[in-house]
Amino acid sequence: MRVLGVQAVVGVARCVGCGRREGVLCGSCSDEMRSADPREAPRPLDRLLCALDYSGAARSLVLDLKLRGRSGAAPPLVDRMADELARSGSRARVVTWVPGRRRETRRRGFDHAAVLAHGVARRTGLPARPLLDRVGGVFDQTSLSAADRWLNLEAAFTAGRCREPVLVVDDLVTTGATLRSCARALAEAGSLGVEALVACSAQAR
Ligand SMILES: [Zn+2]
Structure with a gap:
């Protein structure tokens, strides 16, 4: 019994904010996560909805999900994203990522934005569909300046046919270049409006 007890304690995840064994995110660290400031949507995106500021525990959750392949970091992000979407009164009928x-x-074993999108879809009752594809030959974004990122992302995505308003989900927005490129591809494929919902918003340097 004692061994089982120890295993049960070890099995409880540490909070990404404070390290206490209270699950992926404890209540007080959750309360301290800052909402994102409203952002203007880069055309042809109709709206850009951001749940959290990319700092503190929110940043740790995104890094756990994306770099460390911990899908358990997704639910607290999905909760805030679904809240933001409910507040905004979205027109979207399909969720993609x-x-x-x-x-x-x-390497990670899953597509992190797909995990967030499916979580948001479950919360909203909307269908999640893989509408977007990457076009090859795009350089690693991290080494590029903001201006170069815009150029690098022109026509970096293609979209499947869709005749409904779409919600594109991602983990993080910095310049907005990626979402702009996705919105363009979806608009060309016939989408009747494209909104974006991201877990975190970071200002481009
Ligand atoms: Zn905590």
Whole structure:
């Protein structure tokens, strides 16, 4: 019995904010996560909805999900995203996501934005569909300036046919170049409006 008890304690995840064994995110660290400031949507995106500021525990959750492949970091982010969507009165009828790079997705074992999108879809009752594809030959974004990111992302995505308003989900927005590129591809594929919902918003340097 004692061994089982120890295992049960060890099995409880540490909070990404304070390290206490109270699950992925404890109540007080959850309360301290800052809401994101409203952001203007880069055309042709109709709206850009951001749940959290990319700092503190919110940043740790995104990094756990994306870099460390911990899908358990997704639910607290999905909760805030679903709240933001409910407040905003979205017109979307389909949820999709910014597809990850294949190599990173393979290494992680899942597409992190897809996990968030499916979580949001479950919460809203909307269907989740893989509408977007990456076009090859795009350089690693992290080494590029904000201006170069915009150029780099022109036509970086293609979209499947869709005749409904779409919600594109991603983990993080910085310049907005990726979402702009996705919105353009979806608009060309016939979507009747494109909104975006991201877990976190970071200002571009
Ligand atoms: Zn905590």
